[in-house]
Amino acid sequence: MDDDAELVARLQAGDEEAFVALVERFHAPMLRLAGAYVPNRAVAEEVVQDTWLGVVRGIARFEGRSSLKTWLFRILVNRARTTGVRERREPPVDPSREPAVSPERFAASGGWARPPAPWADAVDDRIAARQSVTHVVKHLSELPDGQRHVVLMRDVEGLSAREVCDVLGISEGNQRVLLHRGRSRLRGTLEDEMGRG
Amino acid sequence: MLLRRRDVLCREAVELVTDYLEGALSRRDRSRFERHLTACPHCREYLDQMRVTIALLGRVEPESLAPEVRDELVTLYRRWRA
Numbered sequence: 001m002d003d004d005a006e007l008v009a010r011l012q013a014g015d016e017e018a019f020v021a022l023v024e025r026f027h028a029p030m031l032r033l034a035g036a037y038v039p040n041r042a043v044a045e046e047v048v049q050d051t052w053l054g055v056v057r058g059i060a061r062f063e064g065r066s067s068l069k070t071w072l073f074r075i076l077v078n079r080a081r082t083t084g085v086r087e088r089r090e091p092p093v094d095p096s097r098e099p100a101v102s103p104e105r106f107a108a109s110g111g112w113a114r115p116p117a118p119w120a121d122a123v124d125d126r127i128a129a130r131q132s133v134t135h136v137v138k139h140l141s142e143l144p145d146g147q148r149h150v151v152l153m154r155d156v157e158g159l160s161a162r163e164v165c166d167v168l169g170i171s172e173g174n175q176r177v178l179l180h181r182g183r184s185r186l187r188g189t190l191e192d193e194m195g196r197g
Numbered sequence: 198m199l200l201r202r203r204d205v206l207c208r209e210a211v212e213l214v215t216d217y218l219e220g221a222l223s224r225r226d227r228s229r230f231e232r233h234l235t236a237c238p239h240c241r242e243y244l245d246q247m248r249v250t251i252a253l254l255g256r257v258e259p260e261s262l263a264p265e266v267r268d269e270l271v272t273l274y275r276r277w278r279a
Contacts, residue, residue: 019274023267028259056277100211110206115239116246136253155254180215187250
């Protein structure tokens with residue numbers, strides 16, 4: 001937070017180097033997040049540029065009630081939602097049950113019928129790990145909107161649960177449901193991949 | 198999620214993993230979940246796979262910022278501030 005405070009003060013004073021520092025730190029992550037909302041790269045780039053304009057215009061009013069990162073991402077998500085054709089607001093969390101693991105994998109007793117085969121060793125291997133990262137990125141892009149947004153912010157960008165709730169305007173409970181479903185699906189796709197290997 | 202007093206089933210344990218990792222289980226549910234893990238190697242493996250999945254997501258690198266993109270933004274910055 002102290003780093004934030006200093007950077008914000010410099011931005012408010014119109015320090016160009018501070019702006020460049022912010023761009024270097026956040027442009028690529030913001031582009032990735034914008035990409036989760038809008039249909040193509042060109043639109044994502046527009047959204048991010050528009051966000052930077054919003055940052056320059058709005059920094060005078062930034063009061064530090066949230067972290068700088070949360071504030072940036074919130075501006076970005078708001079712009080992306082008004083630009084994106086995919087959705088205008090966060091889709092509501094579907095209350096229907098989406099089991100983390102296919103029910104067929106369990107016996108009537110509730111215990112495993114087909115338990116997960118161990119794959120930690122395969123993933124520890126460096127080449128396998130790199131392939132798995134590529135694989136996980138591909139499947140991340142195929143998750144339903146809400147799950148994709150939450151997993152991206154939490155596990156890829158490293159935002160806290162609180163920050164994600166602030167950026168998306170969702171409850172902690174819904175945040176956890178989306179995170180759980182998204183992570184569970186991704187584990188499942190990795191398991192399929194390991195099984196083929 | 199409130200669990201009844203009996204033991205946790207594997208089918209239930211896989212749904213508790215995120216709440217467990219997020220520290221969102223009550224103390225009672227947490228100890229039940231952990232007791233199940235102690236007894237069940239498959240659910241330990243499952244939890245481990247969720248951790249590996251999360252770790253892989255954390256290794257996704259953003260693309261690097263192209264110098265021309267940075268320069269363009271600096272040019273825009275000067276115009277916006279003018």
